[in-house]
Amino acid sequence: MGEGKPKPKGAWHTVKPFINLGTAGMLATCVIQPIDMTKVRIQLGEGSAGQVIKTMLENEGVRAFYKGLSAGLLRQATYTTARLGSFSDYVWIVIEPTKFVSLAVEGQG
Numbered sequence: 767m768g769e770g771k772p773k774p775k776g777a778w779h780t781v782k783p784f785i786n787l788g789t790a791g792m793l794a795t796c797v798i799q800p801i802d803m804t805k806v807r808i809q810l811g812e813g814s815a816g817q818v819i820k821t822m823l824e825n826e827g828v829r830a831f832y833k834g835l836s837a838g839l840l841r842q843a844t845y846t847t848a849r850l851g852s853f854s855d856y857v858w859i860v861i862e863p864t865k866f867v868s869l870a871v872e873g874q875g
Contacts, residue, residue: 783854788847795838800831802838 807818822830 784847784851787850787853788843791842791846791850792839795842796835799835799838803831803833 804815804818804822807822808815812818812821
């Protein structure tokens with residue numbers, strides 16, 4: 767009876783999804799931040815997208831597009847890392863619930 771591939775053990779196997787997906791979320795935040803900052807200023811009534819971008823560059827420079835980035839990165843480093851990092855474990859529980867229950871009963875889960 768083939769059980770399939772055994773689940774790898776070790777710290778790196780456990781931590782890898784959290785590091786990879788947390789880093790991906792943080793990179794996505796860095797890419798989206800200028801667009802989000804422009805959107806917020808449009809919503810505040812500072813003009814159209816072109817006007818807002820021009821005004822931000824003239825008055826505040828490129829750094830204006832990244833105001834508030836630290837809050838976004840902190841959110842990604844905590845909430846998104848935990849949510850996406852644990853995703854594969856939850857999928858495994860849903861797809862193969864009998865294996866999960868038997869491991870839990872045996873004290874291995």
